[in-house]
Amino acid sequence: MAPFSDKAFNLVNGVVMLAVIVVTLYPFYYVLLASLSDSNALLAHPGLLLAPLNFNFDAYIRVLDNPNIWSGYLNTLIILIFGTGLNLLLTTLGAYGLSRKIMLRKPIMLGIVFTMYFTGGIIPNYLLINNWLHLGDSLLALILPTAINTWNLIIMRTSFEAVPESLIESGRIDGAGEFGILFRIVVPLSMPVIAVMILYYGVGHWNSWFNAMLFIRERELFPLQLILREILVQNSTDSMQLGSSAADQQAIGESIKYATIMVATLPILAVYPFLQKYFVKGVMIGAIKE
């Protein structure tokens, strides 16, 4: 035992962990401050912020005035609700089927796991959805191709397999069919994992942008992340600044960018601390498989 080196270790370790917190959170804190700052002051002040510069809500007013943000929100919500609904239905049914002892269980499972390690690639996928299924410019192109996530399917199957066989047997004796057993016995016992699924799928829909970029050309159908991409990555806040002078436009752009990030990320930031333990639970269930 070396008490001094122990203390030194604890101190250094604590400082490292504090540094992790600061490095992780500061970017978000900066975004918050910048979004509440005056754009001209922001442009004139490169560097770290510790408080807003000329505190105001102008950027937020601009962002909320932008019809693209509203339509983006609406489209994302539609995708989120219907997408997650379909995800849950197909994943639950499939996971339950795969947890039962049917003859084709092994080959089907093999066929599913294989798709985790080998895929047809992005071009055939594009041709399938755009040219053969004609889902271009339809929100279905963002819902159907991601209807099941294989990881989530496996997590759910693992969890269903943990439901005691005796409970299922007693349900069968009471005359329940497979659907009755699934929805009246297995699902109620698996609510934690279903909560995890809702979160995983929901966050996935909220954050996804690539399929929308590939398949959606009509601006009215753009989900929020595509609008965000225009503003943040392609650096165009044009649609929000009609009627202002060129110099003003660049200035307004700065804080609008940050306000847009806040508006689009706030729902995640707001629910995250409360749901974090469920997210982690999903990883744990998934890890049991290994």
Added chain:
Amino acid sequence: MRLLRDIAKHKAIYFMILPMVLYYIIFKYVPMYGSIIAFQDFRVAKGIGGSDWAGLKHFIAFFDSVYFFRVLKNTLLISLYNLVFGFPVPILFAILLNEIRNRLFKSVVQTVSYLPHFISLVVICGLIISFTSRDGVINSLIAFFGGERSALLGDPANFRTIYVISQIWQEMGWSSIIYLAALSGINPEIYEAAKVDGAGRFRQIWSITLPSLVPVITILLILRIGGMMEVGFEKIILLYNPNTYETADVISSFVYRKGLAEGAEYSFTTAVGLFQAVINFILLIGANTFSRRLSDNRLW
């Protein structure tokens, strides 16, 4: 015959898995079948059935092109840097976090460190672009320490560094969960016994904590090596620009750009994608077999 009897007996279950099976056939196996256009001169109007066969023409064209070496090198280098720098960080983080005795502090660190994983890639890349810009936060830090301001992301020399560092920032906490789970399974009595034997903190970490992580590390390492040939295109195409293609363009972003964004060279890019998928698959099987020979830690 036995199969038919099984289906008749479990009608409801087969009915339940039908949508799932259809999903995998349509959205996973049809594209796999569709990748045979890599061996054709595919024309959309003619379809797969009507397009002319081209043999290995597109593969050879890719191997002969100036892009082959560039995208292969970029893909492997980014994967390698991610492996060398990114893989140990969550392990180290989990071990250090495991040593924190204050439970509240520990859970705060955990909660904070997982957060970036849930932020959309578009927002993350927007932040990276803005922070690395000439007037951005990172340049201000560089200027503060006496360096020169520059457009960091516009310089090909910086792209991989920025990619890998931001990747670590995004995933360090989330990737550590699986290690923390393994650590929470260690019997505390082992540590007590080690203490009685006079083992200090480093000795305990070295002789107890680290060995107990080996199985998890092995499996994750297999997966990482199996994925060496694959660098996701989403983050790349959000961050790169024509100035940085020489260091940033990986196989998948090349396929996307030539096949969908700028051109429509479907057959050629499908061939490139297929090349990547096959190598990837071989790597994964190789890594798994290798690990099976060495120990019991394997994927399947």
